[in-house]
Structures are given as C-alpha cells and as structure tokens.
Amino acid sequence: MSQIAIRANKLGKQYRIGAPVARYQTLRELVSERFSSPVLRSRQDEKNNHIWAIRDISFEVEQGQVLGVIGRNGAGKSTLLKVLSRVTHPTEGYAEIHGRVGSLLEVGTGFHPELTGRENIYLNGAILGMKRTEIDRKFDEIVDFSEVEKFIDTPVKRYSSGMYLRLAFAVAAHLEPEILVVDEVLAVGDAEFQRKCLGKMSDVAQQGRTVLFVSHNMSAILRLTEETLVIEKGRVVMRAPSAQAVDYYLSKGFSQEGQRLWREDEIPASAYPFRPHSIRVLNPAGVVSDTLRSVEPVTIEMEYFLDAAVTGLRVGIYLLSTRGEFIFTSFDTDAVDQFERYAVRRAGHYISRCKIPANFLNEGRFVIGVNASAYRVKRYFHDEQALSFNVDAAGAPGMQWPEPRMGSVRPLLEWQIESV
Amino acid sequence: MEKTLSINQDDIPVTIIRPSGGWSLIHLSDLWRYRELIYFMTWRDIKVRYKQTLLGAAWAILRPFLTMVVFSIFFGELAGVPSDGVPYPIFTFAALLPWELFAHALSVGSRSLVQNSNMITKVYFPRLILPLASVLAGVVDFFFAFLVLIGMMIYYGIAPTPAVWTLPLYLLLTIVTAMGVSLWLSAMNVLYRDVGYVTPFLTQFWLFITPIAYGASLVPEQWRFLYAINPMVGVVNGFRWALLGLENAAPNQMLLISIGVSLLVLISGLFYFRRMERQFADMV
Numbered sequence: 210m211s212q213i214a215i216r217a218n219k220l221g222k223q224y225r226i227g228a229p230v231a232r233y234q235t236l237r238e239l240v241s242e243r244f245s246s247p248v249l250r251s252r253q254d255e256k257n258n259h260i261w262a263i264r265d266i267s268f269e270v271e272q273g274q275v276l277g278v279i280g281r282n283g284a285g286k287s288t289l290l291k292v293l294s295r296v297t298h299p300t301e302g303y304a305e306i307h308g309r310v311g312s313l314l315e316v317g318t319g320f321h322p323e324l325t326g327r328e329n330i331y332l333n334g335a336i337l338g339m340k341r342t343e344i345d346r347k348f349d350e351i352v353d354f355s356e357v358e359k360f361i362d363t364p365v366k367r368y369s370s371g372m373y374l375r376l377a378f379a380v381a382a383h384l385e386p387e388i389l390v391v392d393e394v395l396a397v398g399d400a401e402f403q404r405k406c407l408g409k410m411s412d413v414a415q416q417g418r419t420v421l422f423v424s425h426n427m428s429a430i431l432r433l434t435e436e437t438l439v440i441e442k443g444r445v446v447m448r449a450p451s452a453q454a455v456d457y458y459l460s461k462g463f464s465q466e467g468q469r470l471w472r473e474d475e476i477p478a479s480a481y482p483f484r485p486h487s488i489r490v491l492n493p494a495g496v497v498s499d500t501l502r503s504v505e506p507v508t509i510e511m512e513y514f515l516d517a518a519v520t521g522l523r524v525g526i527y528l529l530s531t532r533g534e535f536i537f538t539s540f541d542t543d544a545v546d547q548f549e550r551y552a553v554r555r556a557g558h559y560i561s562r563c564k565i566p567a568n569f570l571n572e573g574r575f576v577i578g579v580n581a582s583a584y585r586v587k588r589y590f591h592d593e594q595a596l597s598f599n600v601d602a603a604g605a606p607g608m609q610w611p612e613p614r615m616g617s618v619r620p621l622l623e624w625q626i627e628s629v
Numbered sequence: 630m631e632k633t634l635s636i637n638q639d640d641i642p643v644t645i646i647r648p649s650g651g652w653s654l655i656h657l658s659d660l661w662r663y664r665e666l667i668y669f670m671t672w673r674d675i676k677v678r679y680k681q682t683l684l685g686a687a688w689a690i691l692r693p694f695l696t697m698v699v700f701s702i703f704f705g706e707l708a709g710v711p712s713d714g715v716p717y718p719i720f721t722f723a724a725l726l727p728w729e730l731f732a733h734a735l736s737v738g739s740r741s742l743v744q745n746s747n748m749i750t751k752v753y754f755p756r757l758i759l760p761l762a763s764v765l766a767g768v769v770d771f772f773f774a775f776l777v778l779i780g781m782m783i784y785y786g787i788a789p790t791p792a793v794w795t796l797p798l799y800l801l802l803t804i805v806t807a808m809g810v811s812l813w814l815s816a817m818n819v820l821y822r823d824v825g826y827v828t829p830f831l832t833q834f835w836l837f838i839t840p841i842a843y844g845a846s847l848v849p850e851q852w853r854f855l856y857a858i859n860p861m862v863g864v865v866n867g868f869r870w871a872l873l874g875l876e877n878a879a880p881n882q883m884l885l886i887s888i889g890v891s892l893l894v895l896i897s898g899l900f901y902f903r904r905m906e907r908q909f910a911d912m913v
Contacts, residue, residue, distance in 0.1 A: 220646075224911065291910070292646065293646070294752070294753055295644070295646060295753035296749075296750065296751065296752065296753050296910050297907075297910040297911055298646075298648060298907040299646060299647065299648050300648055301648055302647075302648075303645060303646060303647035303648075304645070304646040304647075305643060305644075305645055305646075306643065306644040306645075306646065307642075307643050308642065309642065310644075310753070312751070312752060312753070318747060318748055318751040318752050319745075319747075319748045319752075321673060321677055323676075323677050323680040323681070324673065324676065324677065328673075328676070331669060332669050332670075332673055335665050335666045335668075335669040335670075336666060336669075336748060336752055336754065337752065338663075338752075338754070340665060341665050
C-alpha cells in the first residue's frame with residue numbers, strides 16, 4: 210500500500226475583484242468608501258465582487274508519484290500550487306500534506322543583487338527551507354551544477370541573466386523536500402541548460418519523491434509524469450494517464466486564444482487603405498487553437514479589409530521564436546502566378562491563408578508577425594508580435610530520445626543509411 | 630514497482646491546510662523550525678545595509694554621534710537644558726543609543742513586508758521573520774554605537790554604576806517595544822501604504838515625547854504617569870540610571886507602566902499580524 214503524500218479535499222480560493230481591490234487601499238479610500246455607503250454593502254454586491262480562482266478541487270497524490278497539472282493560462286494552476294505550498298490560504302476546503310513541500314514557483318526568490326553568489330546560495334537555500342548543514346554539504350555540487358564557480362564571490366548584480374538563472378535553479382534543484390512543487394521553471398535558460406534541468410527533475414522523481422509538475426510543455430509532461438490533472442476554469446475536469454490527458458487538452462482546442470482581433474484604435478491611420486481584422490492559427494480540424502502539434506499541419510489565417518484598391522500589395526507573416534529570432538518570412542504573393550493574378554487588389558474583404566506543413570516546427574512557443582506592404586512603395590501595416598502559439602512535439606520524429614532538440618524547426622528529413 | 634523510498638516514513642511532518650479565521654496566536658513551533666532563516670535574514674539585512682556606501686558601517690556610529698553633537702550645541706549649550714549633573718553630551722548620548730535602535734527598527738521594520746513582497750508571494754515561511762530580522766539587525770548597530778559610549782565614559786571619567794547589569798533588560802525592553810510597533814506597522818503597510826508616510830512623522834513625534842534631549846524630571850509630577858505610557862521613557866530612564874547613576878531616573882512604578890504597555894503592544898501586534906498574515910500574499 211502506498212502512502213498518501215497530498216490529499217486535497219474541496220479546496221477553493223476566492224479572490225475579491227472590483228471596487229475596493231485596487232492594488233492596495235489607502236486609509237482615505239477606506240474612509241470615503243464607508244461614507245459613501247454607510248449601510249453595509251449588500252450581499253449581492255459582495256457576491257459580484259468575488260471570483261473563485263479554484264473551486265472544489267479534490268485529488269490525492271501517492272508518495273513517489275509524479276503528477277502533472279495542465280490547463281490554460283488563468284485556469285487556476287498557479288493558485289492551486291500556491292495554496293498547496295502555503296503561500297496563500299484557501300477560502301474553503303482543506304488539504305493534508307505529508308512531508309515538507311519545496312516549491313519552485315519561481316527560482317531565485319530572495320536573491321539579493323548586492324550579495325555574492327556564495328552568500329545568495331546560503332540565503333536562498335534557507336528561504337527554500339534548507340538547513341545550513343545541508344547547504345554546506347551540497348555547496349560544491351550546487352556551484353558545479355550552476356557553472357558559475359569563477360564568479361562565486363562576485364555580487365550577483367554583475368551576473369548575466371543566464372548565470373543568474375543557472376545559479377538560482379541550481380540551489381532550487383538541490384532541495385530535498387519530500388514533495389516538490391514545480392511551476393514552469395524548465396522554461397528558462399538555453400537548450401543545454403534546460404536539458405540538465407529536465408535530467409535533474411527525473412532524478413528527483415526516481416528518488417521516490419512526490420512531484421507536482423505544472424507546465425505548458427506537453428512533451429515535458431509526457432516525459433516526466435505518469436498521471437495528469439487537467440484544470441479548466443478553476444476545476445479539475447479530468448485526471449487520467451498523461452498521454453490521455455494531454456490528448457484531451459490538445460484536442461479541445463481551448464479556443465479564444467490562438468486568435469487576435471484588432472480594435473479600431475489599434476490600427477494606425479497610416480495603414481489606410483489596409484485594415485487588419487484578425488489573425489488566427491487553426492488545427493487540421495479547422496478549430497482555432499493555442500496549442501498545435503508538430504506532427505500536424507498548422508493553418509494561419511489573416512483576415513483584413515481593403516478600403517481602396519492597392520497595387521502590388523503583399524500580405525505576409527513572419528515566424529519568430531520567443532527569443533525574437535526570425536525563422537522565416539512568407540508572403541501571399543510569393544508564387545509567381547499569385548503575384549501576377551493579384552497585381553492590383555480591389556477594395557473588399559479578404560482572407561490570406563497559408564499552411565505550415567506537418568513535421569516542420571519544433572516544440573516550443575512561436576510568435577507570428579504581420580506585414581502588409583507594397584515593395585519599395587509603402588509598408589501599410591506591420592506588427593511583429595501579432596499572435597503567439599505553442600507547438601507540441603508529442604509523436605514527432607526522434608521522440609524515442611526524450612531530449613529537447615536544438616533549433617526552431619524539426620523537419621522530418623529523408624534519410625538513407627547505406628552500408629559501403 | 631521496486632522504487633526505493635529514501636524517505637523515512639516516521640519523521641514526515643503532516644501539515645493541514647485549511648481556511649483560517651478569527652484570531653489565533655503565532656505558531657511558535659513553526660518559528661523555531663525556521664530559526665536558521667531568522668539568522669540568515671538578519672545577516673542579510675546587516676550585510677546589505679551599508680553596501681556601496683563610502684563610510685560603510687561607520688554610519689552606525691555617525692548617526693547617533695552627529696545627533697548628539699547637534700543636541701549638545703542647541704539644547705545643551707544654547708537652550709541650557711539641565712542634564713541632571715552629568716555632562717550634557719553623555720547625558721543625551723546614553724538616551725540616543727536605545728532611541729536609534731528603536732527608530733531604526735520602526736523605519737526598516739515597517740517596510741519589511743512590502744519590500745520583500747516577492748518572497749511573500751513565492752514561498753512559505755513564517756512572515757514574522759521579516760520584521761523580526763529588521764529589528765535584530767538594528768541591534769548590531771547598537772553595539773557599534775555602544776563602543777563610542779564606552780569611549781565617552783572614559784573621557785568624562787564616569788564609572789558605570791553597580792546597576793549596569795540591568796542594562797540588557799532595558800535593551801530587551803527596547804527590542805520588545807520596537808518589535809511590537811513594527812508588527813503593527815508592517816502588517817498595516819501591506820494594506821495601507823499610508824504607513825510609509827506616517828512612520829517618519831510618528832518617529833519624529835515619538836522623539837519629542839521621549840526624554841532624549843531633556844531629562845524625564847522636567848515633566849511635571851502630575852503628568853508622569855501619563856508620560857510613562859510611552860515605553861521608551863522607561864528605557865531611557867533605565868539607561869541613564871544604570872550607566873550614569875542618575876538617581877531621579879531610578880526604576881519606579883513608571884517603569885512598570887512602560888513594561889506593561891510594551892508587552893501589550895507586542896501581544897496585540899502578534900495577534901493583529903497573525904490575523905492579517907493570510908492576506909499578505911494576495912494583498913501585498
């Protein structure tokens with residue numbers, strides 16, 4: 210019989226929104242509010258001012274289990290982790306935690322820029338709940354992992370952001386709590402470092418520790434977890450073996466995101482006669498989606514109006530990595546026949562649609578930019594960050610080796626092996 | 630599954646998370662478990678305070694020393710405030726020592742939660758550690774400044790009285806008072822940033838109602854009890870009595886009032902802090 214590590218029972222957390230919630234109150238606001246509504250605010254009012262970030266969350270985690278948690282932004286994943294790691298209090302329900310909880314909600318918490326790397330290791334370790342002797346014992350290992358030994362006695366304010374992150378993660382990774390709560394820390398650093406972090410995570414899991422792992426990276430979820438909770442609008446909608454949960458999450462298309470609409474006031478006057486309406490990414494089923502699969506084609510649609518005819522117009526997209534590197538640029542009149550057919554585009558309502566083939570993009574987050582211009586005449590409209598979307602590599606070529614692949618593209622190439 | 634559990638089942642602490650309501654006292658056991666963090670946070674506050682300053686830790690001495698010089702010129706010399714038979718500079722410096730500790734704790738302690746908001750919203754630890762560490766860090770400054778006092782006593786040829794052993798008790802009373810006020814101010818500051826504006830004014834006001842530039846004997850007899858509600862009155866009198874042997878500052882019922890008020894502030898502060906604590910991460 211396995212022991213229970215976490216038992217959550219009907220956990221709920223309510224936040225107050227609306228009027229008196231401004232980031233913080235001042236006494237004057239409090240006083241004036243009391244004056245303007247001398248009678249206690251009605252129950253109805255109270256209700257409208259509150260939202261449940263999570264509600265009715267019940268689940269159990271056995272000791273040694275690695276449980277994934279997935280859900281859209283704002284679904285309540287982070288709130289759940291904050292409640293379980295005691296950062297914030299639940300409004301209702303209760304949870305039983307067997308063991309110390311180490312949380313990696315964000316690495317580098319409590320790092321002080323004026324202190325040296327060495328000093329910050331001790332300070333951060335203590336904040337994360339390590340004993341001093343424990344830090345002494347692991348100090349060399351931490352420094353080694355972080356690869357900053359040369360600068361260990363330099364104030365961290367002189368570190369590059371990469372060094373800073375590596376040091377911060379190194380301390381966190383050497384925590385040895387019975388329960389580890391991880392939120393997206395794998396998203397930091399370069400590919401090489403990410404691989405190291407992922408390795409460290411599976412080590413932790415193999416030592417029989419309980420891990421609660423929140424991520425948007427479906428491949429990491431599949432690689433590291435056996436079971437996964439899907440959270441939607443603050444509630445657990447599914448708990449299943451990870452492959453099944455990821456499949457459900459991805460196929461649901463979680464619309465709304467994956468599309469960008471331009472408001473009138475976002476369009477500069479100089480764009481005339483070009484008037485962008487929307488841009489969206491679609492999965493093969495034609496559903497607008499924020500997360501797409503590497504193994505399936507991705508359709509990108511740009512919808513716009515022309516308020517007058519334009520000669521030589523080309524509407525195109527840039528694809529960029531989240532670090533801002535261009536992956537490619539492509540226009541709707543790249544092909545010669547299209548170019549000739551649309552030499553003059555008449556006023557009207559248009560959609561320019563392109564398809565990124567299957568087995569082309571690597572996993573990760575991508576940014577789409579928009580460019581509507583006439584070559585050497587005028588750039589009508591330009592937005593380098595119109596929309597972003599995720600690509601998931603589940604099932605992609607080479608997934609038999611569970612490692613992140615370098616590069617933004619992951620094409621399926623034709624290989625021949627010849628013995629000579 | 631042949632996983633080897635490297636965890637000893639027996640000493641796994643069980644934490645129950647549930648909504649907390651009403652008034653409850655601080656978890657002392659929790660504070661004890663995090664005692665090393667108290668040490669590290671205090672150490673950080675000390676270490677960081679004078680970084681990138683020209684004079685560094687000398688500021689710990691300069692602040693009370695310069696105040697003493699100014700007071701001696703304006704109150705001692707020009708205004709002719711009586712100093713109960715000892716040289717005015719040492720009369721006022723003995724009072725400035727605990728006062729600097731108190732005033733410093735107020736200004737740093739009241740900001741401690743807000744300034745460390747990134748820690749509060751990311752990790753769990755007893756929040757009480759933040760104001761506590763700010764107050765304790767001030768004690769180190771106190772000892773630096775105390776060296777100057779010893780030097781001045783040698784210079785003026787004043788030997789400490791046999792009652793000098795009570796000095797740690799007065800120091801403790803200062804810390805208790807500072808802690809109590811810091812608890813109130815830091816927790817209120819999370820919700821009402823007005824505290825940031827009120828604190829300097831409060832400190833200045835408090836300086837005047839504490840016998841630092843003058844002696845407590847200047848206060849008319851019938852007001853003494855009201856005066857003693859300020860715990861710093863008991864502290865300052867205690868310092869002057871234990872160090873300089875001023876008989877009219879000897880402990881009496883006034884000291885009891887000071888101690889009582891100080892404990893009241895501390896205990897009510899603990900309750901208030903505890904009550905507000907569960908909102909910190911959401912409100913800060």
